[in-house]
Amino acid sequence: MSSKVLKEISKVKKENISKLMVSFSDPFRLEIIDLMMDGEVCVCDIMKLTNLSQSRISYHIKILKEAGLISDRQEGRWVYYSLNKESLFLIKEWITSLTEYSSNRKRCCE
Secondary structure, three states, rough: OOHHHHHHHOOHHHHHHHHHHHHHOOHHOOOOOOHHHHOOOOOOHHHHHHOHHHHHHHHHHHHHOOOOOEEEEEOOEEEEEOOOOOHHHHHHHHHHHHHHHHHHHOOOOO
16 A cells, blocks of 8 residues: 555544544553453443442543444443444554555665
8 A cells, every 4th residue: 555545544534543542542441442342341340340430430431432432322221332343443444554555665765
């Protein structure tokens, strides 16, 4: 993939990737993401498995939701959170593009 293709990634897409990367920048958020790899979780599940307070989990959930990395659904009084696969594919596509471009790039002096 050429640099031209990478440059054609829309500004919106770049902003989304930036938000996604920020959401990966905290160890607690990574722990929450890991818990969601097996499927949906609620805050009470996260509290039991991480020993984090409800307010701290809510803060991190907010960041993950704003980045589009997770989605939620309400069932009665419970809210269940899960990974947003579209966002994961966006990151994968971007990293694949970087990898392909960097491995095919010629040195400037050759």
